[in-house]
Amino acid sequence: MKNNGFKAWLYLLPSVLFLGAFMLYPLADVLIYSFEEGYNSASQTYFGTGIYNYEYVLHDPYFIQALKNTFLMVIITVPISTGFALLISLALSSVKKLRGLFQTVYFLPYVTNTLAVGLVFMILFKKTAYSEGLVNALITAFGGESVDFIDGPYWAKMFVLCFYTIWIVLPFKILILTSALASVNDTYYKAARIDGTPKWRVFTKITLPMISPMIFYLVITGFIGAFKAYSDSVALFGTDLNAAGMNTIVGYIYDMLYGDSGGYPSYASAAAIILFIIVLTITVINLLISRKAKT
Secondary structure: OOHHHHHHHHHHHHHHHHOOOOOOOHHHHHHHHHHOOOOOOOOOOOOEEOOOHHHHHHHEEEEEEEHHHHHHHHHHHHHHHHEEEEEEEHHHHHOOOOOOHHHHHHHHHHHOOHHHHHHHHHHHHOOOOOOOOHHHEEEHHHHOOOOOOOOOOOOHHHHHHHHHHHHHHHHHHHHHHHHHHHHHHHHHHHHHHHHHHOOHOOOOOOOHHHHHHHHHHHHHHHHHHHOOHHHHHHHOOOOHHHHHHHHHHHHHHHHHHOOOOOOOEEEEEEHHHHHHHHHHHHHHHHHHHHHHHOO
């Protein structure tokens, strides 16, 4: 038995070393940096330790704006994208012919470069000197007033960002839920048909409980992915996200390290730890809710 235990740890050693080198050590290093006040990356020196970095970040208007943008993205995109993915997956599951074709079409945005999709969205929504954009053309055709979705009001920019994010994450969720629906044992549906059970009751009592683990998985990963969003905003509004008012927490961390106001690894580390705490808290809450739902 002792020999088997030694072999097991020996097999796990490469993974443990990899996790330690690329996850645990960087996390510990960032945590240390976040408490070092006035850290200078060139001289590797600092003048004290404390919580000043956290106080600065939590009172920085740019971070507050980034926090607001990120939370709005999470609250809006995760439920809507999961709901739409479920509806589309149910529709695909009911289609017998050309199901594979439809699945491929829905999955295409997921394998397309996000920046390329962002350029398409800019063409659709951005107003230029020569064009109002396709979306504005449709709005004015129905008697509405054109809106500058890229450089205009905050709500318009947030709408485009959420729309873009939902479009990007939808294919993966459709793929997962379609596979989950296909794995449900058909015996339950046959028994329900024999009993004459209404379709809505079949969905709520059979389908939904059977695929609920996958739904909770998508919700948890969706929350984590939305909190780490950055390229979505860059693809739509460019690299100066603070000027556009559409920065995210990850964008704020990047700016503190490499942006025009960069060179502040201590502030970036404090913001990264705050993001880690937020994501960890949301993940734990979701896991607790999923466990209660199972029981």
